[in-house]
Amino acid sequence: MTIEFKAAVFRAPNEPMTIETVSIPSTPPPGDVLVRMRASGLCHSDLHVIVGEWEVPTPMILGHEGAGVVEAIGEGVTGVSVGDHVILTWTPPCRRCRYCVSGRPVLCDKVAEHSANHLSFDGKTRISTLDGEEVYSFAGAGTFGEYAMVPESGAVPVRQDAPFEQASLVGCAVTTGVGAAINTANVRPDETVLVLGCGGVGLNAIQGARLVGARRIIAVDIADARLEQARHFGATEVVNTSTEDLSERVAQLTDGRGVEVAIEAIGLPKTIEAAYASLARGGRAVVAGQVADGLTITIDPFVMSDSELKLIGSNYGSSRPAIDFPQLVDHYMDDRIDLDSLVTRVISLDEINDGYEEMKQGVGIRSVIKY
Ligand SMILES: NC(=O)c1ccc[n+]([C@@H]2O[C@H](COP(=O)([O-])OP(=O)(O)OC[C@H]3O[C@@H](n4cnc5c(N)ncnc54)[C@H](O)[C@@H]3O)[C@@H](O)[C@H]2O)c1
Ligand SMILES: [Zn+2]
Ligand SMILES: [Zn+2]
Structure with a gap:
């Protein structure tokens, strides 16, 4: 069984991303989590790809600064449950390598091997076009689509009273x-x-x-x-x-x-x-x-x-997302940091190319896609 959904697909530098219907398995493989995206920020790192400064395999769903709700979990997943509000991390730790064990998950071996190459932990992609072409997900996250599939450690649960638009920014810029x-x-x-x-x-x-x-x-x-x-x-x-x-x-x-x-x-x-x-x-x-x-x-x-x-x-603020994401959301909810003023425009997925044009021109701070 698969789910068909809308995503912005990057095919070549300096060309607009196209809004396409793509497909993802409705049951995540063991260890994975299916997330229904609710919001995604537009970060400058994606712009490096869009303008051809960083080369990536294509087609690809860009975006790595997102928040959503867990829709389904794969076998063996114990740390997140269906219905959890989560912020995605683009450095999902394996929790076993030397870096993870010593408290530096952004340097994780698995991240360097797979997420950094826009793949899941098994070295494969999860999404395909309706013609069966495999689609990469930027940094293994790919938040410019209505769904994303990530390893369990890539979806960090946070409190449910935080708005998704602001929470999404914790997934990159804030952290x-x-x-x-x-x-x-x-x-x-x-x-x-x-x-x-x-x-x-x-x-x-x-x-x-x-x-x-x-x-x-x-x-x-x-x-x-x-x-x-x-x-x-x-x-x-x-x-x-x-x-x-x-x-x-x-x-x-x-x-x-x-x-x-x-x-x-x-x-x-x-x-x-x-x-x-x-x-x-x-x-x-x-x-x-x-x-x-x-x-x-x-x-x-x-x-x-x-x-x-x-x-x-x-890299990623030398963070430990499992600790830092909930903490940063608390700092925001308790008015110690301001995330509201960072969100200068809320857009639909269809307006994504516009959003990046504005970033090139230095208009606003963050545009955030609301799904
Ligand atoms: N290290 C990491 O983990 C990590 C994570 C996210 C983003 N980044 C990188 O951080 C950088 C900034 O990202 P962002 O999303 O804040 O970008 P942004 O486009 O929102 O902001 C860039 C700012 O730099 C200013 N600027 C541009 N040229 C300048 C110059 N010559 N002198 C002074 N100011 C100048 C712009 O006016 C703008 O305010 C990007 O390179 C991005 O890829 C790194
Ligand atoms: Zn970023
Ligand atoms: Zn690791």
Whole structure:
């Protein structure tokens, strides 16, 4: 038995995704969970694929920032039940490998082998077109469709009183941004934090830094509207690098010392280099933004050793989704973080190409598909 449903299918870069009817088994295989999607955010990582900066197998259902309701569970699934409200994680942990056991599930062996290649844990796809062509699911999630099939650990149950639109953003931008500040950078209250890029990820890095009481938060972007948002999310100072020189402004704001923490949330070599160049001695630069395939950066290793600088990668905010998702939803429900202001447009699946056009033009923060 199969279920037929609507999904946005990506077939080639720089062409609109097509809304197609595709099919999925109605009974999940052992260990899997069938989720009826209720909301999905539009993240910039999918845009890297859409514009051809990241190569992926096709056809593919993009989207990896989603929330929904468990519709069916496969044999052996014990951690989630039918009817649970879940947020999908694009790093579903195997819970057995060295990384999982040591508390770093985003680095899981199974994720690196399968989810990162847009496959399920058995190395296969779950969805097909009505002509029988197999369809990949981005990062093993594929939230731009009415259903998704993920391993049990890929669907994290959360409280049922949280709205799906806001909860969906916890599936990527919120966890990535807040986590980059709290988990990867481990921001302390006496520190000054520089955040480069004030989109879905950067604004959450700002509110993550605020959540742990960072003394000063300097936000950087090239759009004034984004910088206004940054102030709302907790920035104490803002720098518009389309008109201002970043190194001069950082020197001015820190008495020439630089910042203790710089978080890059754009994904460009020059802004990663700028984050690193903004550090005070002993500082740490966190790379959350992801660059187009093949790009590299240049740093001065002498300065790195001499000043004990750290350059740290941050995948999914170094999170542990099973712990962090419910916690972030609680922080939102108790007004400690703001997810409402991140949702600047609610769209239908049919409007998805429009949503990405707006992201290219820097309009709004997050468009969220409501199913
Ligand atoms: N590390 C991870 O796990 C992870 C997870 C999700 C997203 N990402 C990556 O994070 C990056 C940001 O994602 P997003 O969804 O927040 O994107 P977004 O498009 O919502 O925001 C990007 C922001 O950067 C600003 N910007 C662009 N060029 C700039 C420049 N030269 N100088 C200053 N600001 C500039 C834009 O105005 C915008 O505000 C992307 O590269 C995405 O792939 C990484
Ligand atoms: Zn994302
Ligand atoms: Zn693992």
